[in-house]
Amino acid sequence: MFGIVDRYLFREVSKAFAAIVVVLLLIVISLMFLRTLEEVNVGGLSIDLVFHYLRLQIVRDTSSLLPPAFFLAMLVTLSRLARDSELIAMNACGIGPPRIYRTLLLLLAIPVALLTAWFALYLQPEAAAEIQEIRLQQKEQATQIAGLQPGRFYVEEQGDVVVYIGEIDRRKLLGDIFILDRRGGKARLVVSDGGQHRIEEATGDHLVTLNQGHRFDGNPGSGAFLIGNFEEYRIRIQGSGARQPTSSKRATTSTVELWRSSDLADRAELEHRIAAPLAIFTLAVLAIPLVNISPRQKTSGRLFLAFLAYFSFFNLQRLAETWLESGLTPPWLGSLWYQFAILVCVYLILLPDSFWIKRLNHRLSVRRAVVGGGDPGG
Numbered sequence: 260m261f262g263i264v265d266r267y268l269f270r271e272v273s274k275a276f277a278a279i280v281v282v283l284l285l286i287v288i289s290l291m292f293l294r295t296l297e298e299v300n301v302g303g304l305s306i307d308l309v310f311h312y313l314r315l316q317i318v319r320d321t322s323s324l325l326p327p328a329f330f331l332a333m334l335v336t337l338s339r340l341a342r343d344s345e346l347i348a349m350n351a352c353g354i355g356p357p358r359i360y361r362t363l364l365l366l367l368a369i370p371v372a373l374l375t376a377w378f379a380l381y382l383q384p385e386a387a388a389e390i391q392e393i394r395l396q397q398k399e400q401a402t403q404i405a406g407l408q409p410g411r412f413y414v415e416e417q418g419d420v421v422v423y424i425g426e427i428d429r430r431k432l433l434g435d436i437f438i439l440d441r442r443g444g445k446a447r448l449v450v451s452d453g454g455q456h457r458i459e460e461a462t463g464d465h466l467v468t469l470n471q472g473h474r475f476d477g478n479p480g481s482g483a484f485l486i487g488n489f490e491e492y493r494i495r496i497q498g499s500g501a502r503q504p505t506s507s508k509r510a511t512t513s514t515v516e517l518w519r520s521s522d523l524a525d526r527a528e529l530e531h532r533i534a535a536p537l538a539i540f541t542l543a544v545l546a547i548p549l550v551n552i553s554p555r556q557k558t559s560g561r562l563f564l565a566f567l568a569y570f571s572f573f574n575l576q577r578l579a580e581t582w583l584e585s586g587l588t589p590p591w592l593g594s595l596w597y598q599f600a601i602l603v604c605v606y607l608i609l610l611p612d613s614f615w616i617k618r619l620n621h622r623l624s625v626r627r628a629v630v631g632g633g634d635p636g637g
Contacts, residue, residue: 264358264362265358268366269362269366271336272333272363272367275331275332275333276329276332276367276371279328279332280324280328283327287320287324288317291313291316291317295312295316308393315393316386319383319510321382322532323535325371325375325535326535327542327569327573329542329543330542330543333363333546337359337546356547360544364540367543368540372536372537375539376535379535379536380514380532383532384511384514387511391511409426409427410424410425410426411423411424419441419442420439420442421439422438425437433467435452436450436451436467436472437449438469445478446478447474447475448475451471452470452472453469453470454467454470455467456468468491468493470490470491472489472492474487474488509524509525509528512528514532517529527583527584527594530580530583530594531576533595534595537598541599541601541602542572544602545568545602545605546565548606549561549564564609568601568604568605571601572601575600576594579595580594582594
């Protein structure tokens, strides 16, 4: 079914695709790594979770990298074949655009689309859910304490509570803690070598837990003091009120739940995931006519059209999903119409110079020549 030329096309596009994916992943990983280190620096993420958090981000974003990588791989490979006159040689041997379409769609587009669908429909929501869980956990342990700095006094509840924290380590554990609590008309002085801090979700109160410390109860100037040691001591500082629970993002919702939902926002998220594997086929069909077969033909116009189609494709995707979610487009139209629209526009622009139009014009020219040559002889 597939000959030497088919395997050759498969090998060349596959090598270019693998190289482009590696380059894009290196760029994305470096940017993500820098942002992750920034979160660690401001206390939003524990240093122990850096590489696990980075891996989850890569899994979440891989499905959005594969379609543009595949499109660029096809353009680069076919352009190189045209520059080396290999496409002309194939065309002279009867291997034209239909054979190239069949080879690239069956041998490459289908496997890459299945891989993209696996990432987009299954792995992406799982990774997004785990990322959200990490953020929620770090919010309790790290983000909530990001406003505290070591070596400073904090006065709460109109001066009734004074808190001093000597140090905060990388895991956001407190050290050298001093607390003066004068609520209720009686002073309590608590000191400890270590502790933790978190904010209670239900009430918004600050909970400071001290470990292995000392407590002194009594008013200054009075000889009635109570001195004791403790294994664990917890003090509650009234907050500004209960915090709003973090809403679950649709990116973390499973594909099955989105399929069953009738909400337009859920449908927009579902079609966003479906758009990634579908884009593999659309961009594959789009890339082939954007390459000139002959190296003598000017390629600047088609290259400009390729970049224009590329940027329009992914910008229209965001607009189509936003329009569907906000109700500007009817539900029956959905948000995947942009792929067909870009495909039609590009083919209409390239129609006068297409293979089939040239073949039709050649047949019509031959027929007119035959008919015109027969009249004088009659």
